[in-house]
Amino acid sequence: MTGKRKLTNKSSNLNRSSAGAPNTFLWGAVCVSVLGMGSFLAFSDAIKEVRRPFPEFHNAASVVIADDHVLLPQSATLREVMTPEELDMVGRNHMFSFMDVARQKRVISHSKAVIARYPDYAGAYATAAHSLSSIAIMMSDAGRAQVVLREAHAMLELALERDSEDPWTSSAEAWTAFGAGRLEEAKQISLQAYSAAEGDQCILIFHALILLFLGEFEEVLQVTQPISDVPEQGNPAIYGFAAFELGNYQSALDAFELALNRGVEQNAVRASFLAASYEAVGRHEEATKLVGEIKRRWPTFRPERVHAVFMTGISEDYGKRYLRLFQAAGWRSDT
Numbered sequence: 001m002t003g004k005r006k007l008t009n010k011s012s013n014l015n016r017s018s019a020g021a022p023n024t025f026l027w028g029a030v031c032v033s034v035l036g037m038g039s040f041l042a043f044s045d046a047i048k049e050v051r052r053p054f055p056e057f058h059n060a061a062s063v064v065i066a067d068d069h070v071l072l073p074q075s076a077t078l079r080e081v082m083t084p085e086e087l088d089m090v091g092r093n094h095m096f097s098f099m100d101v102a103r104q105k106r107v108i109s110h111s112k113a114v115i116a117r118y119p120d121y122a123g124a125y126a127t128a129a130h131s132l133s134s135i136a137i138m139m140s141d142a143g144r145a146q147v148v149l150r151e152a153h154a155m156l157e158l159a160l161e162r163d164s165e166d167p168w169t170s171s172a173e174a175w176t177a178f179g180a181g182r183l184e185e186a187k188q189i190s191l192q193a194y195s196a197a198e199g200d201q202c203i204l205i206f207h208a209l210i211l212l213f214l215g216e217f218e219e220v221l222q223v224t225q226p227i228s229d230v231p232e233q234g235n236p237a238i239y240g241f242a243a244f245e246l247g248n249y250q251s252a253l254d255a256f257e258l259a260l261n262r263g264v265e266q267n268a269v270r271a272s273f274l275a276a277s278y279e280a281v282g283r284h285e286e287a288t289k290l291v292g293e294i295k296r297r298w299p300t301f302r303p304e305r306v307h308a309v310f311m312t313g314i315s316e317d318y319g320k321r322y323l324r325l326f327q328a329a330g331w332r333s334d335t
Contacts, residue, residue: 071110084118091127092168092202097267098209099138104131122162126172129155130206133172133179145179152176167197171206178210186210194223201232208238215314217242226258237264244273245318249280268298269306276325287329294331304333 071090091110095103111128118124132152139145156176159169174190177183187210194207204223211220220242226234240255256274260266271294278287294301303326307319 071106084114084121085123087114087117088121088123088127091124095127095131095134095202096205097265098131098134101135101138104135107131120162122159122166122169125155125159125162126166126169129153129159129172130175133176137179149176149180152179167193167200167203170196171203174210175206178213183214187214187216199232201235205235205238208235212238212241215245217245221246226255231262236262237270240270240277241273244277244322249277253277253281268294268301271298272301272303272306272326272331273322275329275331276322279325279329284329291326291330302333303331 071094088111091107091114094110095107098104108128108131111124111131114121114124115128129152132148132155136145136148136152139148152172153176156169156172159166159172163169170189170193174186174193177189178186190207190210193203197203208220208223211217211223221239224235224239224242226236226239236255237259240252240259243249243255244252253274256270256277259270271290275287275290275294278284278290304319304323307314307316307322
């Protein structure tokens with residue numbers, strides 16, 4: 001079903017330095033919980049001017065590269081006919097971790113190639129809007145972020161023109177609003193998308209991230225509750241962060257370990273929360289060992305910046321508690 005719901009003109013609200021908008025430098029750090037990244041500081045150096053041509057694709061484990069910048073599953077060949085929905089789903093499944101800038105650029109290029117083939121299909125516009133908003137969220141330069149958000153907004157409008165009732169389009173609308181600092185609007189639209197999505201994992205992740213960043217930890221637990229023998233159920237990585245913030249340390253470390261067992265790539269932020277969880281439940285030796293691994297693998301990691309930046313509207317007590325446990329496990333910021 002197509003729809004013509006039109007976005008209200010909120011270009012003035014794209015200025016994310018306005019009151020209430022999240023600080024964007026490392027503002028999304030904990031989101032690496034989805035599928036992981038290396039040092040969460042490194043992305044700021046990796047971000048280049050988005051208006052420049054996207055770089056050549058890099059091979060990734062889940063895809064091969066087609067000449068027309070369409071990502072294809074390894075099992076596919078260039079001769080296979082794929083529907084726009086199938087092509088778009090390849091892009092959606094490639095976009096996590098959302099903090100991986102190169103990955104987002106690949107998804108955007110892929111989406112534009114799908115759009116060139118199937119200009120009436122809404123999903124690819126919405127996918128591009130998600131990835132553009134993700135890049136903007138991670139930018140420390142508010143001016144550059146505003147430019148990227150405008151492009152995300154343009155893609156979103158095209159998606160809405162084609163199918164305003166698609167939950168994926170609504171998810172893109174929520175994520176774009178969130179990147180622009182319209183937090184309550186983002187939460188409400190995201191809830192609508194999640195409620196209509198019938199278990200869509202990509203929509204679940206974006207909804208859970210919005211709730212997590214807003215400090216709605218109990219709601220995050222409800223959305224991401226994992227079932228150990230049902231891999232497609234919930235999201236244990238995000239669940240672990242919410243459980244930790246609520247002081248449920250055993251539940252947090254169980255969730256983080258489940259995520260690793262499911263093949264979710266480890267990263268500095270989640271590893272640090274896992275170490276803090278080990279320390280909180282008295283498993284000091286494991287906590288200390290993990291701290292040593294973090295120092296070796298992510299030498300630029302700065303845990304003191306996590307809560308101070310991405311949860312600016314939430315009590316600083318959360319960050320102090322995390323740092324106290326992480327330091328008790330052996331972390332020293334001057335090392």
